Amino acid sequence: MDKEKILNPDAVQRVLEELPDEEILYDLAELFRVFGDSTRIKIMYTLFESELCVGDIAEALNMTQSAVSHQLRVLKANKLVKFRRSGKTMIYSLDDDHVRSILALGMDHVEE
Amino acid sequence: MDKEKILNPDAVQRVLEELPDEEILYDLAELFRVFGDSTRIKIMYTLFESELCVGDIAEALNMTQSAVSHQLRVLKANKLVKFRRSGKTMIYSLDDDHVRSILALGMDHVEE
DNA sequence: TAAACATATGAGCAATTGTTCATATGAATG
DNA sequence: CATTCATATGAACAATTGCTCATATGTTTA
Numbered sequence: 001m002d003k004e005k006i007l008n009p010d011a012v013q014r015v016l017e018e019l020p021d022e023e024i025l026y027d028l029a030e031l032f033r034v035f036g037d038s039t040r041i042k043i044m045y046t047l048f049e050s051e052l053c054v055g056d057i058a059e060a061l062n063m064t065q066s067a068v069s070h071q072l073r074v075l076k077a078n079k080l081v082k083f084r085r086s087g088k089t090m091i092y093s094l095d096d097d098h099v100r101s102i103l104a105l106g107m108d109h110v111e112e
Numbered sequence: 113m114d115k116e117k118i119l120n121p122d123a124v125q126r127v128l129e130e131l132p133d134e135e136i137l138y139d140l141a142e143l144f145r146v147f148g149d150s151t152r153i154k155i156m157y158t159l160f161e162s163e164l165c166v167g168d169i170a171e172a173l174n175m176t177q178s179a180v181s182h183q184l185r186v187l188k189a190n191k192l193v194k195f196r197r198s199g200k201t202m203i204y205s206l207d208d209d210h211v212r213s214i215l216a217l218g219m220d221h222v223e224e
Numbered sequence: 225t226a227a228a229c230a231t232a233t234g235a236g237c238a239a240t241t242g243t244t245c246a247t248a249t250g251a252a253t254g
Numbered sequence: 255c256a257t258t259c260a261t262a263t264g265a266a267c268a269a270t271t272g273c274t275c276a277t278a279t280g281t282t283t284a
């Protein structure tokens with residue numbers, strides 16, 4: 001069985017003091033969870049240079065309109081994309097430059 | 113039924129040309145998926161200032177040694193943490209500054 | 225206002241995932 | 255070399271998730 005003995009009480013104490021609030025850590029994880037799906041990553045890259053409507057995203061990624069719409073909903077809920085209406089079509093774009101920054105930083109790490 | 117009509121063929125074409133390779137996009141998603149769990153986020157924050165052994169991380173986060181070890185395995189596999197042995201204990205630390213940068217950038221977005 | 229079109233949404237299913245529990249590995253110590 | 259300690263690992267289970275299919279909503283146009 002575990003003894004759970006603390007090897008370095010000072011360090012543990014220090015960590016506990018500096019750890020951000022539970023709620024913030026949860027929100028942070030949720031943000032990254034949204035980035036953690038290749039479909040959503042693709043959709044965001046699709047919008048990297050210019051805005052697009054749902055049908056065109058689906059066409060470009062060879063996906064169902066429904067699947068794209070479902071994922072746009074998630075992106076929207078997390079303020080990663082915004083949209084405007086133009087007649088019957090909804091035109092989506094990246095919400096702010098944080099999205100591009102986060103993608104770029106992740107790319108740095110992936111490309112080594 | 114869907115008509116799948118392309119509303120903006122030029123834009124679709126442009127997107128297809130500039131979209132990163134499938135494999136890279138997948139790796140990128142996998143990287144963020146690792147960040148997308150609050151337990152792993154907590155573990156990384158635990159290591160933000162100084163290295164720690166497994167038992168101390170478990171103690172600080174009030175988690176099972178096993179659960180922490182399983183997650184460290186995931187972080188290790190994605191090159192987000194590294195470790196060294198010191199006798200019986202394994203001492204973990206963040207692998208590079210990309211980790212801190214990504215966490216910080218995510219924090220920016222979460223804090224609005 | 226009825227039909228066509230673009231998008232959104234809900235239910236259901238298969239696949240993935242994080243935890244627990246039990247046990248294995250590997251190093252230090254008597 | 256047997257025991258103790260720190261960590262790692264495998265199996266199993268519950269919960270979450272992304273897709274499909276069918277249908278609903280809302281806008282334009284004939």
